[in-house]
Amino acid sequence: MSALPGPDSRAIALSFAPMQVEDLDEVMAIESVAYPFPWTHGNFLDSLYSGYEMSAVRLPSGLLVGYYLLMLSVDEAHLLNITVRPELQGRGFGRRMLDHMVEVARAHKMQSVLLEVRPSNDQAVMVYERYGFAGIGVRRAYYPAGDNKREDAIVMRLVL
Numbered sequence: 001m002s003a004l005p006g007p008d009s010r011a012i013a014l015s016f017a018p019m020q021v022e023d024l025d026e027v028m029a030i031e032s033v034a035y036p037f038p039w040t041h042g043n044f045l046d047s048l049y050s051g052y053e054m055s056a057v058r059l060p061s062g063l064l065v066g067y068y069l070l071m072l073s074v075d076e077a078h079l080l081n082i083t084v085r086p087e088l089q090g091r092g093f094g095r096r097m098l099d100h101m102v103e104v105a106r107a108h109k110m111q112s113v114l115l116e117v118r119p120s121n122d123q124a125v126m127v128y129e130r131y132g133f134a135g136i137g138v139r140r141a142y143y144p145a146g147d148n149k150r151e152d153a154i155v156m157r158l159v160l
């Protein structure tokens with residue numbers, strides 16, 4: 001891969017476009033390396049057909065930086081997935097994607113955003129806390145884990 005951006009992404013013009021079926025091969029290439037238990041192609045396809053707010057985020061070169069999926073309900077949005085390409089994590093792209101997600105949620109008159117995160121995913125928990133999400137509960141045995149076990153989910157909420 002050529003010309004990856006440096007450690008600070010703030011000067012880079014990102015494009016946020018609605019995710020399309022045509023993006024899914026690139027999305028899956030990131031998803032499958034970013035998680036021990038990735039979503040499947042079918043999960044993304046179902047989400048597209050469900051009409052969720054799904055953003056594909058690209059560098060000016062066209063490289064897919066990451067994506068997020070937001071489900072809107074009456075006044076509470078649910079952040080179902082947010083992922084930054086592993087080699088571009090820790091450079092501020094995740095924060096910019098969260099900013100965009102918040103704009104979309106506010107434009108739809110949402111009052112809050114909920115998400116689930118694995119307690120073992122320290123990095124993501126820190127990012128969310130730093131952004132202003134607060135833990136509000138636990139969903140027991142929510143995620144698949146190794147050895148046929150399950151892992152709890154921390155439920156976090158951002159009040160808009």
Ligand SMILES: CC(C)(COP(=O)(O)OP(=O)(O)OC[C@H]1O[C@@H](n2cnc3c(N)ncnc32)[C@H](O)[C@@H]1OP(=O)(O)O)[C@@H](O)C(=O)NCCC(=O)NCCS
Pocket residue numbers: 034035082083084085088089090091092093094095096116117118121122123124126127128130131
């Ligand atoms: C979680 C994720 C989306 C965050 O994106 P990112 O680009 O790495 O995050 P950023 O670089 O924008 O960091 C966001 C903020 O968190 C802070 N932060 C990041 N890692 C941190 C850590 N370990 N401790 C404390 N703060 C941290 C950053 O300093 C930044 O705050 P600032 O803007 O005030 O300086 C990304 O790491 C990712 O895709 N992880 C793998 C997939 C995943 O776990 N997704 C979430 C599933 S619930």
